[in-house]
Amino acid sequence: MKYGICTLALVPLRLEQAHRSEMVSQVLFGELFEILDEQADWTSIRLLETDYLGWIQNGQFQELNDLDMQHYLTGTPIIVGREGGVLFTDTAQFQLCHGTKLYLDAENTVNLSSLRLTYQGSINPFTSNQFETEVSRLALSYKDTPYLWGGRSQWGIDCSGFSQLIYGCFDLSLPRDAYQQAEKGETVDFISEIKVGDLAFFDNAEGRITHVGIMLDRDTIIHASAQVRVDRMDTEGIFNAEQNRYTHKLRIVKRYN
Known part of the structure; x- marks a missing residue:
């Protein structure tokens, strides 16, 4: 079995082995x-944390042997904070996006x-115990981030x-796609029972889950649709006041913590 590690800040993960192919996700x-x-x-790769599949261009990663990977994972895990950070050598540096996970040694x-x-930069300060008190503030910091199919960063996100x-x-930890995320967690049976941080899922005319958003309270949602935006939600779905219509039909609400 062979392994690899992404060695650039953010690269496309393609459905097929071509630049013109759909970007299904990104690798940090x-x-x-x-x-x-x-x-x-x-x-062709399978991401270890999420089992997500796709094609990555050669030259955007480094192969790892078992010893390299074990050594890397003995480092202290950190997540790059909201203000970002940089990785550098004596001759080069590049910026990392918020949410990037690194394993750092004592130096x-x-x-x-x-x-x-x-590494030099901010470090994510949150733990799972702070989810209910801090998730709204963190999610709202992404307001107006542009929508990007397959995107996973403040420079474009789905x-x-x-x-x-x-x-x-x-x-x-959540799976990558909305329908996969909907298969996890516990169902919230009533709108009145929604808590901050619950995920609401929405389906299309064929009944397939195609959209997800984070609840800020029982009737307000933040989600990525053209841009990261805040809208009202009820038992019918998301109501876009600017368009004066419902844009997404509610299917289910799930809780994960």
């Missing part, structure tokens, strides 16, 4: 994956056999990437 620096198939310009470095980078990122900052 330090994310680990199993290598499934190697071609001349592209490699604050990412230390692999052929790669040594020092609906399930948004919920996954925010939850991850509280050490709560």
